[in-house]
Amino acid sequence: xxxxxxxxxxxxxxxxxxxxxxxxxxxxxxxxxxxxxxxxxxxxxxxxxxxxxxxxxxxxxxxxxxxxxxxxxxxxxxxxxxxxxxxxxxxxxxxxxxxxxxxxxxxxxxxxxxxxxxxxxxxxxxxxxxxxxxxxxxxxxxxxxxxxxxxxxxxxxxxxxxxxxxxxxxxxxxxxxxxxxxxxxxxxxxxxxxxxxxxxxxxxxxxxxxxxxxxxxxxxxxxxxxxxxxxxxxxxxxxxxxxxxxxxxxxxxxxxxxxxxxxxxxxxxxxxxxxxxxxxxxxxxxxxxxxxxxxxxxxxxxxxxxxxxxxxxxxxxxxxxxxxxxxxxxxxxxxxxxxxxxxxxxxxxxxxxxxxxxxxxxxxxxxxxxxxxxxxxxxxxxxxxxxxxxxxxxxxxxxxxxxxxxxxxxxxxxxxxxxxxxxxxxxxxxxxxxxxxxxxxxxxxxxxxxxxxxxxxxxxxxxxxxxxxxxxxxxxxxx
Ligand code: SAH
Ligand code: SF4
Ligand code: F3S
Numbered sequence: 001x002x003x004x005x006x007x008x009x010x011x012x013x014x015x016x017x018x019x020x021x022x023x024x025x026x027x028x029x030x031x032x033x034x035x036x037x038x039x040x041x042x043x044x045x046x047x048x049x050x051x052x053x054x055x056x057x058x059x060x061x062x063x064x065x066x067x068x069x070x071x072x073x074x075x076x077x078x079x080x081x082x083x084x085x086x087x088x089x090x091x092x093x094x095x096x097x098x099x100x101x102x103x104x105x106x107x108x109x110x111x112x113x114x115x116x117x118x119x120x121x122x123x124x125x126x127x128x129x130x131x132x133x134x135x136x137x138x139x140x141x142x143x144x145x146x147x148x149x150x151x152x153x154x155x156x157x158x159x160x161x162x163x164x165x166x167x168x169x170x171x172x173x174x175x176x177x178x179x180x181x182x183x184x185x186x187x188x189x190x191x192x193x194x195x196x197x198x199x200x201x202x203x204x205x206x207x208x209x210x211x212x213x214x215x216x217x218x219x220x221x222x223x224x225x226x227x228x229x230x231x232x233x234x235x236x237x238x239x240x241x242x243x244x245x246x247x248x249x250x251x252x253x254x255x256x257x258x259x260x261x262x263x264x265x266x267x268x269x270x271x272x273x274x275x276x277x278x279x280x281x282x283x284x285x286x287x288x289x290x291x292x293x294x295x296x297x298x299x300x301x302x303x304x305x306x307x308x309x310x311x312x313x314x315x316x317x318x319x320x321x322x323x324x325x326x327x328x329x330x331x332x333x334x335x336x337x338x339x340x341x342x343x344x345x346x347x348x349x350x351x352x353x354x355x356x357x358x359x360x361x362x363x364x365x366x367x368x369x370x371x372x373x374x375x376x377x378x379x380x381x382x383x384x385x386x387x388x389x390x391x392x393x394x395x396x397x398x399x400x401x402x403x404x405x406x407x408x409x410x411x412x413x414x415x416x417x418x419x420x421x422x423x424x425x426x427x428x429x430x431x432x433x434x435x436x437x438x439x440x441x442x443x444x445x446x447x448x449x450x451x452x453x454x455x456x457x458x459x460x461x462x463x464x465x466x467x468x469x470x471x472x473x474x475x476x477x478x479x
Contacts, residue, residue: 002223006133006164006166007143007165007167007169008126008129008130008168009124009126009129009169009170010126010378011125011170011208011379011398013170013171014124014170014207014208014209014211014380015208015380016172017172017198017212018172018212020247021210021214021249021250022172022173022175022195022214022238024177024216024217025175025176025178026177026178027178028178029064029067029149029176029178029179029180031067031152032152032153032156034156035068035152035153035156036068036069037068037069037154038068038069038152038155038159039069039070039071039081039314040069041077042071042080042081043071043072043073043078043081044065044070044071044079044080044081044082045073045074045076045081045083045098046058046061046072046083046085047082047083047084047085048085048120049084049085049093049096049097050085050086050088050089050093050120050121050193051087051088052091052190052218052237052238052239053192053195053210053241054085054086054120054121054166055184055237056190056192057119057120057148057185057336058183058184058189059178059181059182059183059366060082060148060180061085061119061148061151061180061311062184062221063179063180063181063182064148064151064152065081065151066180066182067180068152068155071412072182074465078462079114080111080115081114081115082114082116082117083118083119083287084097084100084101084116084117084118084120084121085119085283086118086119086120086122087120087137088120088121088122088124088128088205088209088378089102089121089204089205089376089378090376090378091376091377091378092376094122094128095111097098097118098131099384101116101118101132101136101138101290102136103115103329108138112303115138115141115155115158116139116140116141117139117141117142117145117155117158118139118142119143119144119145119148119297120145121145121206121210123142123143123145124144124145124168124170124208124210124285125205125207125208125360125380126379126380127379127380128407129142129166129168130281130380133164133166136273137353139164140166141154141155141164141166142156142167142168143165143168144167144168144169145172145173145209145210145211146168146169146171146173146211146441147167147168147169148176148179149176153266154167155178156198160272164252167236170208171410172196172211172214173196173210173211173212173214174194174214175195175214175216179214179406181221184455185405186231186232186233186234186456187232187233187235187425187426187457188235188236188237188270188425189228189233189235189236189237190237190239190346191225191228191236191237191239191262192216192239192240193216193221193239193240193246194213194214194215194239194241194242194243194245194246195210195213195214195240196210196212196214196241196458197212197213197317198245199241199242199245199277199279200213200315201304201315201316202313202314202315202381202382202383202386203344203347203375203376203377203383204378204381205380206380208380210241211429212243212249213242213245213248213249214249214254215247215248215249215250215382217250218252218255218258218262220258221238222259222262222263222266225263225266225268226266228268229267229268232266232457233268234269234270234289234425234457234459235268235269235270235272235425236263236268236270236271237274238259238260238263238271238272238273238274239273240273241275241277242275242276242277242279242280243256243273243274243276243277244276244277244280245280245291246259250350253254254282254285256282256286257282257284257287260285260288260289260292260460261292261377264294268294269294269425270296270425270442271292271295271296272444273296275300276300277304278301278302278303278316278318278322278323278326279316279318279322281330283329286330286333286334288331289334290334290335296337296443296444297334297336297337297443298337298338298339298340298443298444299334299338299340299441300339300341300342301323301326301327301340301356302341303323303342303343303361304316304342304344304352305343305344305354305357305358306320306353306357306358306362306418307320307350307354307357308322308362309352309354310347310350310354311455313386314383315382316463320357320361323361323428324364324365327339329418338368338413338443338445339365339367339368340370340373341365341367341370341371342372343358343371343372343373343402344372344373344374345357345358345372345373345374345375345398345402346374346390346394346398346399346400348375348383348386348388349388349390350390355398358402359401359402359405362402362405362406362409363405364411366413367406367409367410368409368410368413368445369406369410369470370397370402370441372402372403372406374395374396374399375395382479387465391446407469407470408469410470411467411468411469414467414468414469414471414472415472417441417464417467417472419463419464420463420464420465421461421462421464421477422441422442422445422447422448422461422462422464422472422474423442423457423459423460423461424440424441424459424460424461424462424474425439425449425457426455426456426457426460427439427456428452428456431450433448435450436448436449437449437450437454437476441472445471445472446470446471447462447471447472447473447474448471448472448473448474449462449473449474449475449478450474450475451475460474460476460477461477461479462474462475462476462477463475
């Protein structure tokens with residue numbers, strides 16, 4: 001196959017948006033005859049990077065591979081198919097993947113029949129695909145976030161024709177309602193409510209890698225949740241890059257509030273959602289969160305910066321004052337609500353004063369936790385070419401200052417739980433100590449606790465004995 005027959009990504013194309021509603025594909029997912037059982041006797045190893053949207057995509061990829069009769073394996077050395085579902089959000093995320101692919105060269109040499117596939121957000125980037133084609137001959141298959149439905153055919157081509165296969169569409173995207181899914185957990189589930197993003201924050205690659213904002217229908221989402229309840233799931237997390245924008249493309253009024261209420265009414269024990277963009281967070285939604293005890297009192301509300309000029313240049317469409325007003329309202333209306341946030345330091349030409357504004361907001365909101373990042377220039381985004389005179393050392397120093405503050409407030413909130421009894425949804429044995437279980441409270445606090453006869457998916461009461469900055473220790477309260 002010649003290079004010009006590849007379907008390559010284009011940032012220019014990915015930037016386009018029209019006003020049309022996305023098509024919903026309900027046709028039964030079909031495996032072409034020639035692809036049936038191509039995985040029989042073969043093992044696959046799937047590694048996922050990045051956010052929950054990617055985790056959920058990996059469950060679809062796993063679902064398709066299972067239908068092709070592949071067997072999942074967590075041992076990369078014995079796999080016949082290695083699939084890396086990648087993230088493009090920051091350069092260090094990408095560097096990790098390139099390093100990983102480099103290391104796979106050895107496995108490929110030992111086993112020339114091994115298929116190495118790269119999917120996800122990195123596959124949507126022009127520069128990345130060109131680099132993979134030029135410098136990483138061990139990669140056999142590259143497919144984009146819009147091409148997952150076609151995996152059986154792409155894999156067949158890579159396997160049988162022994163040719164490099166590249167299919168990455170830079171289109172705005174459809175909604176697929178009939179792809180197979182193998183969920184990785186049996187007690188909590190990710191549920192997509194909207195795909196893509198139209199916000200175009202100037203630093204962010206997601207609107208280019210995931211296409212336009214497109215919402216699933218309320219009835220499709222609710223019936224998925226009902227089915228999960230029937231299967232014994234205890235928690236759903238509703239996923240969208242901006243859940244507050246849910247339903248705008250469907251011309252729904254108060255789309256997210258309506259959806260959230262319908263999901264709460266299914267009676268599932270715990271409902272979560274992410275991510276909330278501070279813009280569009282309406283009163284109706286706040287009222288629904290406050291009204292239903294099975295909607296968890298936990299809101300992830302990315303701030304990014306506390307400085308109006310930086311926020312404007314980020315295209316975030318709110319000011320520091322807007323953010324604080326919303327925060328106050330949420331805190332007043334939702335009892336005992338925990339708040340976390342995302343913050344970027346070192347956006348191009350962020351002054352010391354601008355950084356101080358961010359620290360001021362952190363001091364005011366006293367977040368339960370914050371995910372903090374140094375700005376990473378992403379090719380194709382407006383911020384990539386913004387002038388920047390702030391040194392890497394200054395940015396690193398700001399990150400340390402911010403992280404120290406975040407840890408201090410995190411500990412302060414956690415301390416308040418000492419001596420209290422909290423409800424924990426059990427995830428399993430703790431990674432570090434098999435005699436210890438772990439799980440999350442309603443406020444999304446990680447708890448490690450001792451106890452007996454505890455199973456994954458149980459909702460148990462735990463008495464908190466000790467608070468650290470980012471987790472709590474406790475003991476099971478015997479009923
Ligand atoms: N849709 C979500 C965020 C998805 S990306 C939202 O709008 O809140 C998760 C986080 O990564 C962002 O909130 C931001 O803080 C960070 N991020 C995104 N692009 C980045 C970049 N180029 N450099 C550094 N951090 C970035
Ligand atoms: Fe990226 Fe902004 Fe969209 Fe979030 S809202 S995914 S930060 S463009
Ligand atoms: Fe990464 Fe793509 Fe998610 S860039 S954060 S995997 S949407």
